Amino acid sequence: MADAYLNVAEKILLEARRPMHAREIIQMAYLRELVPWHLHGPTQDKTLQARLSEDIAYHPEGSRFFRTAPGIFFLRALLDDPTTPAQFKETYFAKPRRKELRRERVLTFDRLGASSPVRAKFIDLSTLRSEFDAQRYRFIQPDQISAHSDKALAHSFVIIFKGNSVLSYRSGRFFPEIDPTRGMRSVGLGGAVYVTDRDLLFYDMFGIVSGGINEMAHGVGLSKTLAERARYENQLRLLSAVQLPRTELRPAIIQVVLGYRCPAEFSPTKAALSINDLRWIEVGNLSSQRELDETSNLLVSAGALAKFSSEMIDRG
Numbered sequence: 001m002a003d004a005y006l007n008v009a010e011k012i013l014l015e016a017r018r019p020m021h022a023r024e025i026i027q028m029a030y031l032r033e034l035v036p037w038h039l040h041g042p043t044q045d046k047t048l049q050a051r052l053s054e055d056i057a058y059h060p061e062g063s064r065f066f067r068t069a070p071g072i073f074f075l076r077a078l079l080d081d082p083t084t085p086a087q088f089k090e091t092y093f094a095k096p097r098r099k100e101l102r103r104e105r106v107l108t109f110d111r112l113g114a115s116s117p118v119r120a121k122f123i124d125l126s127t128l129r130s131e132f133d134a135q136r137y138r139f140i141q142p143d144q145i146s147a148h149s150d151k152a153l154a155h156s157f158v159i160i161f162k163g164n165s166v167l168s169y170r171s172g173r174f175f176p177e178i179d180p181t182r183g184m185r186s187v188g189l190g191g192a193v194y195v196t197d198r199d200l201l202f203y204d205m206f207g208i209v210s211g212g213i214n215e216m217a218h219g220v221g222l223s224k225t226l227a228e229r230a231r232y233e234n235q236l237r238l239l240s241a242v243q244l245p246r247t248e249l250r251p252a253i254i255q256v257v258l259g260y261r262c263p264a265e266f267s268p269t270k271a272a273l274s275i276n277d278l279r280w281i282e283v284g285n286l287s288s289q290r291e292l293d294e295t296s297n298l299l300v301s302a303g304a305l306a307k308f309s310s311e312m313i314d315r316g
Contacts, residue, residue, distance in 0.1 A: 003228075005051040008034050010064055010075065017081075019074040019088055022049035046104065046196045054217060059224040067092040105139035106153060107193040107207055113152035113252035116245045120294040122302070123241045128256065137206065139195045145251045152243065152252040155180075156190035156212035157295055158236065159305070160220070161312045162262040162280060166305070167220070170277040171293075178250035184293035185277075187286070187305065188257065189215045202232055208256050209236050216260065219275045220268040229263075236260050239308050242295045255295045259312050283309045 011034055012025045020028075023045040029035045035044070052073050055063045065073050069092050078084045109131050112123075131137060137154070145153060160167040166187045175182040179191060190212050197207035197214060204210040213230050216222040222230070230236060240257040262268075268278055286292075286300050299305040 003051060003055070004036050005048050006055060006064065008036075009048060009052060009073065013065075013073070013075045014077070017078060017084070019068040019072045021071055022046070022052060022073065025073070043195055047198075050196045050214075054214065054227075055224060057218060063224075103142065105195040106142055106145070107195075108138050108140055108145065108148070108151040108153055108251075109254055110136040110138060111150055112243065112254055113148075113246065114150040116152075116252040117243055118245060120242055120244050120298045122298070122304075123243045123254070125238065125241055128241045128254070132206065142192075149246070149251075152254045153178075153250075154193045154208060155253050155255045156193060156208050156215065156258060157188035157242070157255040158190050158212040158216060158258045158260055159188050159239070159299075159308065160216070160260050160262050160268070161309060163313070164284065164309060165280040165282050166286075166309065167262070167268055168279050168281050168296075169220075169275050172274045172276045175274050180244050180250070180253060180255070180295065181293040185291045185296070186293045187281075187296045187299070188255070189219050190255070190258075191215060199231065202234075204231075205238075205256070209258065212236060212258050212260075220270070220278065222266065222268075226263060226266055230260065237312070239311075240299075240304060242298055244294055257295070257299070257308075259308055261312050 008029050009025050012028050012032070013020060016028065026035070026045045026048055049071065052065050056065055056067065064076060066076055068074050068088060068090055072092075074088055079089055112131065138151075140148075145151060168185055168187050169189070170185045171179070171181045171183060193207045193211040195207070197211035198204065199210045210231065213222070213227050213236065217227050237259040238256070239259045242255045242257060244253040244255065246252045270276070270278055283306050286305065289297070292300065
């Protein structure tokens with residue numbers, strides 16, 4: 001499915017014939033009445049910048065776009081145009097992604113942090129759905145989280161399955177300090193869910209599913225084609241939810257556990273500075289251990305990971 005954001009950006013850049021910032025692209029698109037009704041909203045420039053960055057990261061040689069400077073985008077189709085100035089043809093290569101908490105608003109649950117548990121525990125998926133149905137969630141600035149002890153920060157936690165194995169990794173020093181997987185080995189990729197993760201073209205649980213797909217792309221090299229297939233063919237399965245306790249460093253966290261069955265053509269590779277020691281591990285060889293993060297440890301010790309692995313194989 002074509003990305004409406006990218007199509008709008010292409011039209012504007014073809015008309016302007018010069019590199020532009022995402023904010024300027026969106027402003028001109030509104031003036032030209034090119035923005036589809038379902039894309040209207042207060043943060044469309046941030047969403048567009050995220051889409052453009054994703055497209056370049058997923059398919060660096062095949063993307064319609066490239067950067068001429070940080071946050072400034074242009075079209076490959078105009079590189080061979082003799083009227084394009086030479087300075088517009090210089091490509092800026094972004095540094096590898098560091099998994100740092102951004103300044104964008106993040107998804108939180110209004111009351112799930114009020115009764116923070118002593119240790120990691122499962123919460124019913126029906127409880128999670130009821131929070132969404134009752135609209136007991138908010139997108140707030142990261143620096144405001146500590147002022148709300150009743151709020152729980154939402155995280156995606158995507159487990160990549162291949163046969164009887166799961167993809168594991170050790171998180172590096174570029175993880176945010178409040179991330180529960182920091183410095184640990186984990187069987188799930190993910191993190192905070194940002195307002196720009198929301199995708200209005202499909203049901204993504206208010207950015208949780210979309211954020212998880214983005215993490216697979218930026219962290220382990222999921223291609224643009226496979227990422228789009230995962231988005232629009234509903235390939236991520238909701239498996240569980242885990243509530244993590246508040247600590248001095250972080251708020252209570254709800255990790256939404258999702259399963260992704262690894263396609264034969266996907267070969268995970270380290271694509272971010274924060275990802276280290278990628279390794280496939282058979283589920284039967286995993287045991288509860290100190291080096292695992294809290295959610296991974298709970299899933300293993302409770303037998304949930306083995307159960308999910310069988311379900312993903314049966315799902316076929």
